[in-house]
Amino acid sequence: MPVVLLVVALVVVVLVVRATAVAGRGLRAPRPASRPRPADPVRPVAPDDDPEFLRELARRVRRDDSPA
Template sequence: MFLLILVVAVVVVVLVVRATAAAGSELRQQRPASRPRPTQVTRPVAPDDDPEFLRELGRRVRRDDSPA
């Protein structure tokens, strides 16, 4: 009797797993394709990546090195 209940329980679990997998694949097919993310403008990460910072630094160095 115990063996019969065990076999029935295993069959029920297998059927539930298959039904869930089938429903999941149907839902994936019905979903619209996601839009690609818009490309973001890359900003400088560090000061030495920023061209404006480097220009200002060059100006400061030239100003400090000029003969008085």
């Protein structure tokens, strides 16, 4: 007899969960359509990606290599 009660309780729980899920679907407000975000501008991530840094580095190397 206890096994039958356990099975009945399990079936009741499953039915309640399903009924709640079905009823909850109609209560939610529809999500507004999201616009795609504009792409972020590409910027240097590391110093060796930065053209200005590379120009400055090349200028320093030329200056150090020049005969004194």
